[in-house]
Structure formats: structure tokens, C-alpha cells
Amino acid sequence: MMTQSVTLGTAETSVSEIAAIAYGAEVLLEASALDGMLNVHEKIRQAIADNKVIYGLTTGVGDLVTQRLSPEQISDVQLNMLKSHACGIGPVLAQHEVRAMMAVMIKSLLQGFSGVSPSLVQTMAEMLNKGVVPWSPAKGSVGYLIATAHIGLSVFGYGKSYYLGELLPAREALERAGIAVRIPGPREGHALVSGTYEITALGCLAAGSLSALVPVADAAGGMSLEVLKGNIRGYDARLHALRPHKGQQETARILRCLLSDSEILDKYRDFRVQDALSLRCIPQIHGAVRDVLSYCQKILTTEVNSVTDNPVFMIEDGELNVLPGGNGHGAPVALCLDALTIAIAQLSTGSQARSDRLTNSHLSGLPAFLVADGGANSGMMIPPYAAAALAGENRALAAPASVHTVSTCAGQEDHISMGVTAARNAIDAVENAIDIVAIEILCATQAVEFHRPLRASAGTELVLARVRQRVAFRQSDTEMYPDMLAVRELIKQGDIYQALKPIIFPTAVNGESA
Template sequence: MAVIRSERPLDWTQVAAVAAGEPLELSVDACARIAAARVLVEQIVERGIRAYGVNTGVGALCDVIVSPAEQRMLSRNILMSHAVGVGAPLGAAETRAIMAAAVNNFAHGHSGIRLDVTQQLVALLNADCVPEVPAFGSVGYLSHMAHIALVCIGEGYACYRGERLSGRDALRRLGREPLVLEAKEGLSLINGTPCVTGLAALALARAERLLDWTDMVAAMSFENLHGQMAAFDEDSLALRVSAGLSRVGERMRASLAGSGILAAVVGQRTQDPLSMRTIPHVHGAARDVLDATAGVVNRELASITDNPIVAGTPDAPRVYSQAHAVGAAIALAMDSLGTAIAQVAAMAERRLDRLVNPLVSGLPAFLAETGGTRSGFMIAQYTAASLVAQNRRLAMPASLDGGITSGLQEDHLCHATPAALKALEIIDNAARIVAIELLAAAQAYDLQSGDAPRAPHTESLWQRVRRAVPVYRDDRPLADDMRIAFRMIADEAPPPLPNPGNIGPRPAAPADGAQRVALATVMHLAAAGHFDPAVSIAVNDGQAAAHQA
């Protein structure tokens, strides 16, 4: 289904949908806003109103006047000089996300490029003709969009139907002509925060799916390790205020409902290790960060991030030279998301270690079927530990890196795009760690003693793994299984939860937190013998009153 940029800005889910291959369309009113902003630029040029990057140089050259005859050359040269990316190209999804965010920014109607320029980007997107964009070399936002814009003018390279083509040949395949850029268009094409915003939308989509999987895989490990379901008690969790924690607790109860394994071990331990009983707290905190980050990304998509911004009317055009292109907020959000996912993955590795460690698992050493000649998952845990360490290094905040560019003119840098790129890398590493835990949890089920049944939902997860890979017996490279499990987590949704939020009968809960505390207090006193066992408890307005039956 096509994603339409109308009078409302795109949100992060729509950008992620375009990144995944959905077409993008501009509504009539979006086209009208783009065209109206172009009229303002033409008036600025005609009247000789001084405007950064329109009739001046850029960066430290902002006070150098550029004549009308040189403005086309300025626009083209900006692309050439700013296309300085290095390293392997971004993936198609990453590049498409950036392009979608750029089109969204132009559709606000304050950039001043011609509609033809925007439609060139839309045509590339909808034909899935993806510009070749080196991943590295940006301290903010310039180089990635410069490489994308090169294809619009027939330069650079693009991938079309698996073939690497010059920009000119790629446009010819689509039946389009290279653009000749006019005043301000070169600057508009490379400016603003579409680069980090597009990548951030993709990071949100991948992180959301990963967190869904991580809850489910954690449930499998919890069941294999004979955890105590009291850790997920709804009344207990409600005493800590966190939407994410509450949601994860609900998901864990849904995943593990009906587990014969867990029913057989109720009360055997006072409490479980932290990597098991803090699943709602750690996963929930990450979900809270995810929600906060989504708000930042949506605000960024709703913002005009050009420098300069054109506004006013054709009779009274205005130019605002400011710093809206600096993505301080989204850089901080990407650093935060990366750290949150790194923590979730670090705890997954701890559960994995418990599964393979015979000192605590109650299972065969390293989940190998026989000892001595088979190592099972011993070294797979090394891989997970290595990825946890790599994530720890990557989680250092990019937003604090700083630096000075453009002859002291740009003397504060937020490194928003690098923050998004490393968040994406952390998410990929985390998915590999969780994939190893998934394989180990499936193997642990196969090695469990006794015949107590698994929960229906974890049973479906185990079956899904076993349809993809058989039990491991040191009979093949384990890396192949790990790759299959990673693709499962990266590309597919986990099985749907059975009736989440409504798992089995439970007593009516008090209406608010104060009432919960009061009821808990009275129940504690009753258990301690301070009330007769034959007591009925009424909780009203947060006060507990005990009445003899």
C-alpha cells in the first residue's frame, strides 16, 4: 500500500514502510506547498535578498556573494564537493529511509526546491533504483544526501534490479532526464536532518521487532531454567510505574501461561537470578526508551530542518538562517536507544550463559548431548560475549564526540547520523545474541528431563525453531544455525501471543496504586498473625479497614 505524504508529515512507521519497499506518493496539497516555496526562492533571487546558500557561499564562505549567473554552478558544485562518503555502501533499506525523510522535509513547503527535484527522488524510490551511498564520512548530515542527489543530476551510481549503473544510465532506464539544479537546490538537497531521521525510523522498526522477539526468547530460557512466575505477578509489577515494565510483564505471563514445567517448580526458590527476574524491568525500560525515541523522531519529521528556511509571501519573502539542521535531540535519542538495546542484549547473554553452564542449569554441560567429544554451545556463548563487548564499545555516545569543521564556522557537532548508524549496528549485534539464546533455549527443551509440558506459546516457538534447524549434535558448523536464527529474528515477527493481557482468572485488583499498597499491607499483617484468619478486607479511598467476619 502506498504511503502518501499529504498535509500531515510522515511518521516513523511510514518512513520505515517506505524503507521496506512501499511506494511513496505526494498529495496535491503537498505538491502545491513545494511549488509555492519555489516561488519564494525565485523572488529572493530576483530581488537580491541576501540568503545563505542561495546567493552566498556555504560554511565559512557564507559571506562570499554569488552572482545570479553563478548560482546554478554553486548548486551543482555543492553536490560534487560534499559527496565525500567512504566505506561500504548503505543497504537499500537505509538509503530508501533517508530518501523518504528528505521528500517529507521538502513537502513541508519551506525548502524552496522545484517540484521536479522532489519528483525525481520519488521516481527513484518507486522504481527501487537505489543510489549508492557510502556509509561513513559524515559528522552530521551532508555526505549521504549528496551521494543520493548525485543520481538526480545523472552523476554518481545507483543499483537497479541488481545492476550497478551510473546515475545517467539509471535515469535513462527509468525514462527520466538528469536535472539541472537552480539556485538553492544543491544546498536543499544536502541540508537538514533527513539522513539521521530516516535511519532513526529504521532503527525504531528493527528495535521494536527485536524487543518482541527478546521477550519471547527470554520466556523460553526462563521456562528451561525453572524460574518462579511470582517475578511477573501483575500486582507486584504495578507498584513500579512504567508502561514498558507493565507490558513486558503481561507478555511474559501470556507466553508462559499453562506451563507444566513451571507449575511443577512453584516455590522451589525464594527468588531467581537477576537475569531472569528483571526481564520486565530491563526489557520494559528499553521499551520506554523506544517510545520516547519514537516521539523525538516524529517531532523531527514534523519539523522544518533546512538552513535557510524560506517563508512569507511572494510579495514579502523571508529567509531564516538558523541551526534547525543540527540534530541535537535526535542524536541524543539515538545514543539512548543504542544503549538500551545493548543492555537488553547483555542480559540475554547472561541467560544464555546460565543455559549452557551445568553448575546452574541442571542440564547437560553446554547443551551437548554427550560429554567429552561434543562441545555443544560452549563457543557460541563466546560469540555472544564478544558481541556484548562490541556493543559496549559502540554504546559510547556519539553526541559527545564534538569537533570543529569549516574554518571554525561549524565549531559544535552533534554527530547525529553516526549515532543512528551505530544504533543500527548495536541492534544487529543484539539480534545475533538473541538468536544464539533462541537456539540454546530450543536445545535445552530437547534435553530437559521429565515430561512436564511446555507452555503452549513456548511450544510454538520451539516448533518454529525446529522447522528451521534440527537438534544440534556437533554434526555441522553451528554458525549456519546461528545465521538462520538471526534472519528469523531480523525478518519475521514472533508467533502471536495467546490472548495477551487476559491470561486466566485473577481476583479483581484495587483501582489505584494507593489501594494496592493498602491491601498489600493488610494482607501482610494478616499473614503475620495480627488479624484473625477469618477476616474480610475492604479497601476504600486508599484506606484498609479490617472487619471481623
């Protein structure tokens, strides 16, 4: 059931609004944007009647740019373009990923520079709102062309689509939803495949997931420091004022809030002069992650609100002006997503190092593998292994995808972005990072119990209470994977973050800006 709506038009659309549509928000269309589309579309039809040469409309595409098309061929060519470009391979895109792509496509077309009919975006919005989601494989795109071609096929009743979760022939899915099946108009194949929609949509989802994870990773790191009798003076505001990176200062502030009112930290205030880097440098590591995330969100916001079609159509002095160009090249987003995946790898390796430290009695001073009856029980021995495997995978995913450009299309498209690979890497990495942080929280909450009756900090007690609703203190070995999954779900569903928000952003609770 849809719990909110998002209006798409010429006003700025946020990364979070694209994510909201991906996960089910209703799509509304701005009337003035539809009017602007109609104005340009009518000029396009006139240009066709006047037999003007327009790339991708009255000519072929790519290396077929020199081939001229008659007005009678245009509709068939637009459909053929989708059929020939729908070359996806590999695993299937998740439905929320396809919905995000459709949202980005609609947003771009609504700017009124692509020449398509308003009825095209109205059909796509109707599909989103009535539960019709095109089917597409996830792989095969060098930055554009693939998933959007599969989406385009479904819009016109070809290919396959889900209707309320059931996979059907696309025409049947549209008919069941009561959506009229359209014939492609001018540019309505080409415009759907020539932008950075795939990269941008997947990037929005990756950035949104990481944004929700970072505060939870702060809490996990703070818990680890606390149960390891750490030194919180490394989080002092005066120290971070001397190196005033915004993300670093914000992370230190959050840690100070989370670790307030701790009897454990008070008791062990002078236990250790200086901690290991994975504990001492959480503000520096997570802060750098925050700064890269902020940069990436800025790039993604610009891209969501851009026109990445080619060519674009403008009306100047009442005349149609056609501008061919390269706005469809995915370099800006590909580069920032490569950086985002590197940042995720940094967060992952820090968390994994702390999980290993928590279970190492030689370093922690806690029972070996966080179980009182060791020897007979392995306790938390193996979850940090899983974290190590995922952190290793994230290091591999952090190898930049955008440097692997090759020549395609008979040399016409001889520098491609590999942006979809960059986006896919970021999505996979953040999913791994959620599991890595979940393992740290599972270990840290187990460790807290060995400090009783001392009270832990405000943040730690809140996280512990949430975890204990689903995961019991481990006194002997039982199946481990259900507990790991339970903590993952607490993170993924936002339970832990929502519980921590009043501590992290105390002024926001009182109705002020955080």
C-alpha cells in the same frame, strides 16, 4: 514487488512509514503539498531577480557566506555544492538505508519551506518507485552533508546509482528507468544537504528493528526462565503496580501471557525462591528498553515531520520572509539514538547472561552444554561465546557519540552533533542484538527437550515449533553456524514475532485494540 504505498505530504508521517519506504513501498505525493512548494519556489525566483541576499542561494555557504553570487551562477553553484560535499568514505550504504534517507528528504521538502521546485521531489519519488537508488559511502558525516550530497549528485545524473540492483553511472540509471535528467534549480543543491536527513532515516531503521526484536527477546527470556525451573512470581502484576513504569508493566504482562499453561513451571513452582537477576529482572530490563525506545520513536516522529533546512522560507502577507537558523543541528536525534544504543546494550547483556547460564550445568541442572553425550560432543558450548563477543561489542558501541563534537568549517560550524555516528552505532548494535537473542533461543529450545514429556508454556511451544521447522534437536555435534543463521532469519523475517502475537496481544486477534 511493492506491496504497499505511503503518501507523503503535510500530514504526519510515522517512523514505520519511513521504514516501509526503505524496504520497497511505493511513494505517493500529496497534490496540495506540491502546490505549496510551487508557491514558495516562485517567490524564490522573484527574490533572485530582485537581487536579494539569501544565504546559500545568492551567497556561498559556511565560511563562504560573505561571497555574493549572480543569478547566472546559481545553478552551477548548486551542482558544485553537491560535487564538493560528496566526500563519503568507507563501506557503502545499504540500498534500504539510502531509500530511507530519500524518503525523509522528500518529506521535509514537501513542507514547502525550502524553496525548491516540486519537480525535484517528483524526480526523487520517481527514482524510488522505479528502482533507482543512489550509491553512497556510509562514513564521513558529522551529522549531515555527506550521504545526502551523493544522493543529490545522482538525482542530477552525476555519481553512481543502482538500477534494479545493478550499479551504473547515475545518468545511465536515470535514462534506463525513463526518468528525465534535471538541471539543479535554485536551492536544489543546498536544500539536499542542509538537514538531519541521514541521522533521522538511520534512526528510524534502528528503532524499527529494535521494536520488532523486543517482544522476541521477551519470549527468549521467558523460555530461559522456564527451562531453568524459574520462579514466575517476579512477574506478578501486583508487584509491578508498586513501580509503575509503563515499559516494566507491559513486559511483565507479556511474560505472563507467554508463560501460561506450563507443566514445567507448575512442577517446579517452589523449586527456587528467587532467581538470578537476568531472569528475575526481565520486566525491569526490557521495560526500561521499551521506555527508551518509546522516547526515541517520539523524537524521531517529530524529526521526520520537521523542517531541518537552513535557511527556511515563509510567505507572510504575500512577501517572502527568509529565516536563517540552526534546525539542521542533529542534537535532539543524536542524543536519543545514543540512549537507544545504551538500551540495546542492556538487552544484549541480559540475553547473553542467560545463554551462559543455560549451558552451565553447575547453574542450570541440565546436561553440560545442553548435549546428552558430553565429552564426545561440545554441544552448545561455543554459541554463548559468540554472544559474549557481540554483547561486548554492543557495550563499546554504547559509548555516546554525541559528546565528541569538534569545530569544522573554519570555525563557522564549531559544534556538530555526530548524529550519524550515533545512528550507525544503533543500527550495528541492534543487528548484534538479533544474533545474541537468536543464540539464546537456540539454547533454550535445545533445553526444552530435556524436560519432556512435560509440556512447556504456550509461548515456548510456539517458538519451539517455529525453530524446529529449520533446526533439529542436537544429539551430537554438527556444524553450528547454519542453525544460528536459521534462528536469526526467523527473527529478522518476523516469523517468531508473528507466531507470538496472538498470545502477546490476545484482544487484537478479536478485532479490539491491543
